[in-house]
Amino acid sequence: MEKSKKQKANSLTKQRRKRSLVQALGALIINGNWKSFLDGTIYKGNLKHVCLPVLNCYSCPGALGACPIGSLQAVPNSAQFNFSYYVVGLIALFGITMGRWFCGWLCPFGWIQELLHKIPIKKVNPKKKIHQKAIWLKYVLLIIFVIAFPLLTQDRFGMSYPAFCKFICPAGTMEAGIPLLIANPALRQLVGLIFSWKVLLLLITVIGSILIFRFFCKYACPLGAIYGMFNKISFYHMQCSANCIECKRCARVCKMQVEPYKTPNSPECIRCGECIEVCPVNALKLGFIHKTNHDLQETTKATKLDEKPE
Amino acid sequence: MNIFNKKSTYIIRFTLLVLILFMIGYGIMRSEVLIVLQNAINICLDCIGIG
Incomplete structure (x- = not known):
């Protein structure tokens, strides 16, 4: 039976509230060392042996864990190893279990971007052609700044620098740079050209996020x-069953510009679950699903038979 | 084509999971966690745009 418009609107609102609450709690817990924001220091405990599943700078005063992207560059940058089995393994473990669910539900920087997007001014919806090309930028940044730089710019001692953190990452500037510079006068004296460049990138990210939903995450x-590369094979994934009527409501509600009825496991999907709430025939399922297409079709037939008397 | 419709997907998932767990274990054995910790407990000047 099709859901009424009111039911759909209610469940969508509930889903949005639930996700906002999880995001807020996630940001508070991940950055739970609150007292360091006052004295301009960072947490130095044992939890920092482990990488977080989200982009959260480990120099953020509140950060309780290590940044996966920072760590991915840090190990090759050290004189000991060129490749980090531990960090790559952890990132892959997060990816294979949940895919981009972490982006949609836990990432503090993603949440900040969503809050910025709530500022009530006219929004920009990039044209599909431009968007489809622009999403490749994040892969270029990954290959050049995260992977290639630490390997290709090593000195004779085998040491290098974290190029993505140094030249690009606006999360580091926002979560670590600005709070530390405010609270720590000694650091303020070291500010130079690179910091100005990073503040410029942060400003672009902030303006971009106000205009475009999750500007930094998308591009x-x-x-x-x-x-995103794990979305297709992660244990937690989405399925679109055969009872999809291709009404495209899922695509219209998707702020990541995904078409869930066509590509439920698109690398761009952050698993926010809004498409599921608006689906009039409950064709989309998200979870640790183990049904084959045959099972899904059988379920669909059974559902249809159950609904006939109504 | 939905790759989840194939049993091979489950095999790929579990094979990858085992491989990943071995990678993490090997990384821990090589003491990579200490490098991660060392970087994470010191203010990264590069990360905040000062280095």
Whole structure:
């Protein structure tokens, strides 16, 4: 039976509220070392042995874990190893289990971008052709700045620098740079040209996020690029069953410009689940689903038979 | 084509999972966690745009 418009609107609102609450809690817990924001220091405990599943700068005063992208560059930058089995393994573990769910539900920087997008001014919806080309930028940044730079710019001691963090990452500037510079006068004296460049990139990201939903996640996040590659094979994934009527409501509600009825496991999908709430025939399922297409078709037939008397 | 319709997808998933767990274990054995910790507990001047 088709859901009424009112039911759909209610469940969509509930889903949005639920996700906002999880995002807020996630940001608070991930950056739970709140007292360091006051004294301009960072957490130095054992939790920082482990990488977080989200892009969250480990120099953020509140950060309780290590940034996966920072760590991915840090190990090849050290004199000991050129490749990090531990960091690549952890990122792959997050990817294979949940795909981009972490982007949609836990990432503090993604949440900040969503809050910025709520500022009530006219929004920009990039044309499909431009969007389809622009999404490749994050893969370019991943390959050049995260992977190639640390390997190709090593000095004679085998050491290098984290190019993505140094030249690109606006999350580092927002979560670590600005709070530390405000609270720590000694650091303020070291500010130079690179910081100005990074503040410029942060400003572009902020303006971009106000105008375009998750501007940085869509076009520049290397962690999103990695998780996106896992979306197709992750344990947590989406399926569109045969009872899809191709009404395209899922595509219209999707702010990541995905067409869930065509590509339910698109690398761009952040698993926010809004498409599921608006589907009039409950064709979309998201979870640890293990049904084959045959099973799904059988379920659809059974559902249709059950609904006939109504 | 939906790759989830194939049983091979499950095999790929579980094979990858095992491989990933081995990678993490090998990384821990090589003490990579100490490099991660060392970087994470010091203010990364590069990350904040000062380095």
